[in-house]
Amino acid sequence: MESKQLGHVQLLIMQVLWHRDRATAREITDAINGTEPIAHSTVQTMLRVLEDKMAVAHEPQGRTFVFFPLVTESEFRQSATQDFVERIFGGSASGLVAHLLKSDSVSSGEIAAIRRLIEQQAADSSGRNKNRRNES
Amino acid sequence: MESKQLGHVQLLIMQVLWHRDRATAREITDAINGTEPIAHSTVQTMLRVLEDKMAVAHEPQGRTFVFFPLVTESEFRQSATQDFVERIFGGSASGLVAHLLKSDSVSSGEIAAIRRLIEQQAADSSGRNKNRRNES
DNA sequence: TGATTAGATTTAGTCAGTTAAACGACAGGT
DNA sequence: ACCTGTCGTTTAACTGACTAAATCTAATCA
Numbered sequence: 001m002e003s004k005q006l007g008h009v010q011l012l013i014m015q016v017l018w019h020r021d022r023a024t025a026r027e028i029t030d031a032i033n034g035t036e037p038i039a040h041s042t043v044q045t046m047l048r049v050l051e052d053k054m055a056v057a058h059e060p061q062g063r064t065f066v067f068f069p070l071v072t073e074s075e076f077r078q079s080a081t082q083d084f085v086e087r088i089f090g091g092s093a094s095g096l097v098a099h100l101l102k103s104d105s106v107s108s109g110e111i112a113a114i115r116r117l118i119e120q121q122a123a124d125s126s127g128r129n130k131n132r133r134n135e136s
Numbered sequence: 137m138e139s140k141q142l143g144h145v146q147l148l149i150m151q152v153l154w155h156r157d158r159a160t161a162r163e164i165t166d167a168i169n170g171t172e173p174i175a176h177s178t179v180q181t182m183l184r185v186l187e188d189k190m191a192v193a194h195e196p197q198g199r200t201f202v203f204f205p206l207v208t209e210s211e212f213r214q215s216a217t218q219d220f221v222e223r224i225f226g227g228s229a230s231g232l233v234a235h236l237l238k239s240d241s242v243s244s245g246e247i248a249a250i251r252r253l254i255e256q257q258a259a260d261s262s263g264r265n266k267n268r269r270n271e272s
Numbered sequence: 273t274g275a276t277t278a279g280a281t282t283t284a285g286t287c288a289g290t291t292a293a294a295c296g297a298c299a300g301g302t
Numbered sequence: 303a304c305c306t307g308t309c310g311t312t313t314a315a316c317t318g319a320c321t322a323a324a325t326c327t328a329a330t331c332a
Binding site: 143144145146174175176177178181182185199 | 288289290292293299
């Protein structure tokens with residue numbers, strides 16, 4: 001279960017696909033070129049690599065290919081986060097959060113948002129034996 | 137500010153150094169070999185690379201070198217976390233925490249620990265209005 | 273039809289990380 | 303003085319992530 005990791009360009013491609021659900025190589029290239037320069041052939045090469053990794057697949061549409069993700073962003077974040085916590089914080093998720101809270105590079109707004117999340121979570125778990133109600 | 141990122145072996149080496157403060161190449165090799173096989177010369181090569189990156193430095197001691205870290209674990213975690221949040225969660229630290237809280241792979245014990253951290257933080261910041269207070 | 277265009281594929285080269293053998297220097301023991 | 307083990311250095315090879323030109327292929331246009 002190794003090498004699930006994506007390189008920079010690979011991640012950019014996946015992000016475009018997650019955002020649009022499906023896209024041609026050309027559309028992906030154009031989308032990326034909106035923020036940073038990349039050659040079309042590079043994108044195509046990386047799409048092939050991503051296909052080998054089973055992160056995306058393609059389907060002919062007219063005379064071109066349409067690519068779509070095989071992995072959801074949430075799934076990817078899941079394994080990327082697990083990897084990261086394992087590597088950098090020895091598996092301690094709370095160690096990571098402690099670091100975030102101490103960190104000057106996390107804005108006070110973000111910290112407030114984090115606190116809200118925790119309170120939310122606390123509220124949820126107090127009434128968790130029943131099936132949970134969602135109020136938007 | 138270029139590639140501050142460390143490879144797998146590089147990280148193992150740094151972890152040994154953070155743990156012991158100073159160590160010879162041989163000691164590092166032995167420490168790593170406690171958990172996974174690595175050739176001594178590989179460690180030496182990586183130490184050279186880490187030295188180029190200014191992550192470690194060495195000092196002659198007797199007729200061998202003693203290596204020591206130039207970067208603290210905390211500093212490293214700082215930049216690694218910042219990078220990670222930027223790449224995977226689009227810069228949103230709260231997005232990361234939200235993910236951790238939802239994640240099945242984080243134990244309830246860890247989640248409780250995280251909640252405790254937040255409460256702690258809240259207590260801290262109530263007595264901290266000297267530096268700056270947030271708008272909440 | 274022949275030229276242009278646009279997509280897909282092949283090929284090739286860089287760079288970082290890793291791996292480790294080979295090599296040279298030198299202290300300590302015999 | 304010589305052998306040997308340990309040390310650091312040099313060199314080489316291999317992989318994965320990129321990068322992109324060159325090339326092939328099929329459709330479209332003048």
